[in-house]
Amino acid sequence: MIFLAANLFSDILQKVKKSKTDVTIFSPYVKISVLKELLGFQSSRLKRSIVINLSVQNIVNGSIDLEVLEYCINNNIKVYVNNDLHMKAYIYDMESAHIGSANCTNSGLGTNETPNLELLIYTNELPLHFLYYCNHIIHKSRLLSLDDLKRIYQIINDLEIPNTKIQEVELILKKDEPLKILASELPHTSNVDSIFFYIKNGEIHEDESYILHDIYMFDLQNLNASSLNEFKKKLEFRLFEHPFLKMIFDSFNESINFGMIRRLLEKKCEDDPRPSRIDVNVLINNLINWIESFDSENYEVIQPNHTKILRKK
Structure with a gap:
């Protein structure tokens, strides 16, 4: 179903109100008045998140209201910052979405007297690769904290920002977040071969959701490999460079x-x-299966008794 500028906001609001578990908005530009109308309600059951482009230029030219950040943090709405973001999508319960050109602004959603010429398509058939792509963007984004917001407010007093101050704000937004220990980042697929053949031949697999998780988690979509052995070598390097997994490998001597x-x-x-x-247990077993299949020069898997052991060579 296609929606034009005249009825974008009302239909998005209707879908938000009908959502049962979560609403996620991907929009480079966000205005506080629109966001309050869409997500400005208290709900213990509904998880609300926005992903925005918080470049300093967007703050200076008014495309992003700093009030949005404060409002979200104070109202339990997660704010993710990704300054490569250009997509616009409004996703409901990870089951349906409006996808198109419209930012979460008055002009974008047609709530003022001079709306933009925008277009959104609504679908309730979201393919798995789309959902994993969205999760991949969130995973690569920075979750904004109250401390970040306070530091930004300390620097920005008006719109006439010296270049040195712009650089200070950019450093706040670009700095690495503290490493989170997430079991969900471990491999979901037990067999590395199935990932290779899925990427190479597009073979439909019963574990497609797990395969897609691993493709996006370890950035495998552009991992060029002409053979399975080459794929495993590159995947091994990618796996051992993953910050979370490095923590595991660095935790033991032998x-x-x-x-x-x-x-x-x-x-x-x-x-x-x-x-x-x-x-x-399943996730750890998957990790060990991956390492076992690599024929690694640095690690090996042995099983002297009933439990597998990961050992440095």
């Missing part, structure tokens, strides 16, 4: 067994909700 990895995750895991022990 070897670490399955139970030790599990206890490490159970102690430091920050997933919300926390995964069950069964889920953690």
Whole structure:
């Protein structure tokens, strides 16, 4: 279904009100008046998130209201910053979405007297690769904190910002977040081969959702490899460079067994909700299967008794 500028806002608002679990808005530009009308309600059941482009230039030219950031943080709306963002999408319960050209602004959604010429398409058939692409963007974005906001307010007093101050704000937004220990970042696919053949041949697989998770989690969509062996070599490098997995590998001198990895995750895991022990066992087993398939020069998997052991060579 196609929506034009005249009825964009009303239909988005209707879909937001009918959402049961979560609403996520991808919009480079956001205006506080529009956001308040769309997400300005208290709900213990509905998770609300926005992904925005918070370049200093967008702040200076008024495309982003700093009030949006304060409002969201004070009202339990997560704000993710990604300064490469250009897409516009309004996603409801990860099941349906408006996708098109319209920012979350008065001109974009046609709530003022001079609306832009915009277009949104509504669909309730979201392919898995679209959902994983959106999750990938969020994963690569920075979750804005109250401390970040306070520091930005300290620097920006008016729109006449010296270049040195612009650089200070950009540094705040570009700095790395503290490393989060997330079990959900472990491989979801047990067999590396299935990922290679999915990418190479587009083969439909019963584990498609897990394969897509791993493709986007480890940035494999552009991993050029002509053979399975080449793919495994490149994937091995990508896996061992992943910050979370480096934490696991750096935690032992010679070897670490399955139970030790599990206890490490159970102690430091920050997933919300926390995964069950069964889920953690599956994810760790997937990780070990990957490493075992690599024929790595640095690590090997041995099983002297009933448990597998990851050992440095």
